[in-house]
Amino acid sequence: DAGVTQSPTHLIKTRGQQVTLRCSPKSGHDTVSWYQQALGQGPQFIFQYYEEEERQRGNFPDRFSGHQFPNYSSELNVNALLLGDSALYLCASSSGDKNTEAFFGQGTRLTVV
Amino acid sequence: EDQVTQSPEALRLQEGESSSLNCSYTVSGLRGLFWYRQDPGKGPEFLFTLYSAGEEKEKERLKATLTKKESFLHITAPKPEDSATYLCAVQAASGTYKYIFGTGTRLKVLA
Numbered sequence: 116d117a118g119v120t121q122s123p124t125h126l127i128k129t130r131g132q133q134v135t136l137r138c139s140p141k142s143g144h145d146t147v148s149w150y151q152q153a154l155g156q157g158p159q160f161i162f163q164y165y166e167e168e169e170r171q172r173g174n175f176p177d178r179f180s181g182h183q184f185p186n187y188s189s190e191l192n193v194n195a196l197l198l199g200d201s202a203l204y205l206c207a208s209s210s211g212d213k214n215t216e217a218f219f220g221q222g223t224r225l226t227v228v
Numbered sequence: 229e230d231q232v233t234q235s236p237e238a239l240r241l242q243e244g245e246s247s248s249l250n251c252s253y254t255v256s257g258l259r260g261l262f263w264y265r266q267d268p269g270k271g272p273e274f275l276f277t278l279y280s281a282g283e284e285k286e287k288e289r290l291k292a293t294l295t296k297k298e299s300f301l302h303i304t305a306p307k308p309e310d311s312a313t314y315l316c317a318v319q320a321a322s323g324t325y326k327y328i329f330g331t332g333t334r335l336k337v338l339a
Contacts, residue, residue: 121271128313136256146325148326150327156329156331157232157315157317157329157331158272158315158317158330158331160326160327170325171326175324183329205271205272216260216262216274216277217327218274219264219271219273220270220271221270221276222270222271224269
């Protein structure tokens with residue numbers, strides 16, 4: 116079982132650019148959630164995708180958008196990057212129809228310069 | 229507003245010195261409380277899920293307990309490899325899917 120995989124592991128972007136992060140969920144999971152974790156803070160919920168639709172969204176601006184594909188993998192897109200978007204972006208997968216815990220990937224470290 | 233507070237922020241223990249980490253929460257109905265371990269620069273690693281007050285779970289040197297207002301992560305005879313940040317998260321029962329995390333407790337176990 117490969118677990119949750121994210122790519123890339125590290126990324127450096129310039130302010131104003133756009134970025135796409137990718138996530139493949141754990142085998143058997145159909146739900147993907149994205150979190151942003153600033154240094155020294157707990158993860159903050161961005162949004163969750165289930166059945167290829169955004170099921171819930173946290174307090175993040177519209178610059179943050181996502182997508183889920185038929186194979187349950189997901190992308191997180193961030194437009195017009197700001198310096199404050201620098202963080203560890205975490206993908207978590209779970210099973211949508213059961214009360215199961217979320218398993219996290221290793222994260223993508225995004226640095227905006 | 230749903231909220232999670234963890235204490236202490238940081239903890240240094242000698243190898244073999246047992247202690248407890250605290251997670252206090254306020255949530256409009258609890259669906260689940262989760263403990264994770266996070267190593268620097270890595271994603272959180274799942275440890276435990278607790279669903280109702282009085283529930284306890286154990287794994288090696290770790291034991292998690294739950295009351296109606298808080299959870300404790302007890303670490304018995306810790307080893308240096310237990311050094312990490314321990315995160316607590318809650319999920320509310322009222323039609324929400326997000327996890328609300330605390331800021332974590334940074335644990336350092338000295339040999």
